[in-house]
Amino acid sequence: MTHPNSISDTNASQHLTGEELQSLSIKAASLEPGLYVVATPIGNLRDITLRALDVLSAADMILAEDTRQTRKLLSAYDITTPLSPYHDHNAAKRVSGVMKDLQDGKVIALVSDAGTPLVSDPGFKLVRAAVAAGINVFPLPGASAVLAGLVKSGLPSDRFMFAGFLPPKSAARRTALNDFISVQATLVFFESGPRIAACLKDMKDVLGEREVVLTRELTKRYEEARHGSFDSLIDSVKADAPRGELVLLVGPPQISERWSEDEVVSALNVQIGDLGVKRASAEIAAQCGWPKRDVYQLALKLK
Incomplete structure (x- = not known):
């Protein structure tokens, strides 16, 4: 998926010096063969990690959900590693070829458009195949819209559940929401601007009163969070419609006491x-x- 906050609109970038690039190449020589699952910034390019730069510079190939999007990140850090598309539409055809490269001892990096791969993107299929084949899989943690939204929301974070995108149609969405009614945890969803008002209405009807937080533009210049009830947020998005993809967080059900x-x-x-x-x-x-x-x-x- 294209995570909330694309790197195409960033308020920070950085170019490495020749000496720094040489340092990266020295570190790269020690990389073990395998699949490196690399988190990339969700908005601010300075959120890339040093280890991620090491791997992206050293890999034999970078698999990217959208090569145009990833090229913006690589250009900012003068990384010239070959890019190859790996997305929902070609994943089934690409897995066998990528697995052959991995079995031949190559270093392959996997990135999504932004954030941590495998969270609402096709990387899961490749990682599962690699694990089944005994290929080393190395996670490189970093930016995540899910965790950024959870931290910003102020909702309980000791227990949370990521639920991705709900179905776009109201009837199917309400059916899906029934599974979350009694979950004693903060719920984290991805949603789009055009659907947010209808989604909030269905949530109110199915989940009942909850604390709700709508976040957008995470790590970017116009980052914001709207806090309130379902009713207040419905009014808010109708008055000022948020654009793009959003992280919507719903607090756990409020239970005052156990019934007899x-x-x-x-x-x-x-x-x-x-x-x-x-x-x-x-x-x-x-x-x-x-x-x-x-x-x-x-x-x-x-x-």
Whole structure:
């Protein structure tokens, strides 16, 4: 995917000196063969790590989701390593050829358009194939829109769940959201500007009242976070529509106290007829402080 905050609009760049490039080439000589999964900046080019520069300079080849996008980063640091496209549309055809290069002992770097590969991009298929074949996989941590958004949001970070993009159609989106009703963690989603208002409305209807934070332009000049309830953020995006891809964070369900069994049974008796066992169990579990599986088992007995 193209992560929120493209490197095409950056407020910082840097060119390495000849001496620094020579230093990188010396370090590069010690690289072990294998697949290097390299995180790249999500907006600010100075967020690249020194180790990432070492690997990108030394690799035999860089696999990029969008070679035009990655070339901007490489140009800023005078890196001339050959680029090759690897994306959703050609991944199935490319895996076998890349695996042959890896088995021949080459050093291959994998990058996404921005951020950490494998997070909503096709790199997973290649890494899985490499692991199955016993090829060394080296993760190079760095920029991540998911973690940047979580840190900026101020929502609970001790437990969180990344859920990627929801379906674009409302009915499918609501069905998908049902799986998150009782998750006791901060939820992290990617969303686009044109769909954000409808998405927030569906979330409000399915998830109930939560703390919500909408972030955009992370690490860039116009970085912002909008905090509030679903209602307040719906009003906000209608008045001032955010552009591009966004990181949307939803706080965990607010549970004041655990219900008694009689209270759970009473609520199930009211809702099972309209919602069915599965959905009624999920919605009540999100409110009553019981594990979802326990509410579901109780609902089955009542039915």
